[in-house]
Amino acid sequence: DTEVTQTPKHLVMGMTNKKSLKCEQHMGHRAMYWYKQKAKKPPELMFVYSYEKLSINESVPSRFSPECPNSSLLNLHLHALQPEDSALYLCASSQEGQVKGVQETQYFGPGTRLLVL
Amino acid sequence: AQSVSQHNHHVILSEAASLELGCNYSYGGTVNLFWYVQYPGQHLQLLLKYFSGDPLVKGIKGFEAEFIKSKFSFNLRKPSVQWSDTAEYFCAIKGRSGGYNKLIFGAGTRLAVHP
Numbered sequence: 289d290t291e292v293t294q295t296p297k298h299l300v301m302g303m304t305n306k307k308s309l310k311c312e313q314h315m316g317h318r319a320m321y322w323y324k325q326k327a328k329k330p331p332e333l334m335f336v337y338s339y340e341k342l343s344i345n346e347s348v349p350s351r352f353s354p355e356c357p358n359s360s361l362l363n364l365h366l367h368a369l370q371p372e373d374s375a376l377y378l379c380a381s382s383q384e385g386q387v388k389g390v391q392e393t394q395y396f397g398p399g400t401r402l403l404v405l
Numbered sequence: 406a407q408s409v410s411q412h413n414h415h416v417i418l419s420e421a422a423s424l425e426l427g428c429n430y431s432y433g434g435t436v437n438l439f440w441y442v443q444y445p446g447q448h449l450q451l452l453l454k455y456f457s458g459d460p461l462v463k464g465i466k467g468f469e470a471e472f473i474k475s476k477f478s479f480n481l482r483k484p485s486v487q488w489s490d491t492a493e494y495f496c497a498i499k500g501r502s503g504g505y506n507k508l509i510f511g512a513g514t515r516l517a518v519h520p
């Protein structure tokens with residue numbers, strides 16, 4: 289099973305709202321990722337967690353706050369977003385996320401389509 | 406610098422035509438290469454991947470790709486496309502940030518197959 293699930297599928301929020309995106313995988317993977325994908329563009333990496341530790345933050349604004357409660361779950365907390373943050377937010381997972389000797393494949397969830405008004 | 410370049414942004418084909426989508430990369434380390442497909446309204450799915458060994462890689466749905474190290478290329482091919490292949494195709498390379506892996510995507514190629 290290579291399934292990564294994400295909730296909600298769609299989210300509409302105002303600029304003063306606080307909301308959270310959730311991602312879950314049960315493949316025993318120890319690395320999880322958040323990507324942002326604008327229309328007709330490739331996914332752009334936001335954050336990487338490896339063994340529940342934040343390993344990469346691609347200079348993402350603080351209005352996006354990731355959280356990894358355990359190895360199966362990844363959240364993205366949203367606060368005071370801007371309309372330009374409207375996008376498809378993708379979660380992915382892989383075995384470990386670390387460079388050392390592991391040939392890894394990232395598996396993606398269906399995404400949460402976010403609209404900020 | 407790690408980068409991926411996809412030459413064709415839009416490709417339009419008729420059913421049964423042959424497909425080749427170009428992908429070139431720039432990376433000095435051990436190369437891991439991927440092709441992902443995103444059907445309209447759906448999530449990214451892995452088509453195929455290359456880690457090592459036979460440079461001709463076969464994936465799902467009749468797709469294959471050839472890794473040519475001397476040309477820094479990993480082109481995607483399919484002998485005969487179907488209408489259902491209409492999708493966006495992303496080439497990606499596994500790069501690194503510190504001791505951690507990251508996927509670097511090309512800009513994508515939007516394929517439209519007409520019946």
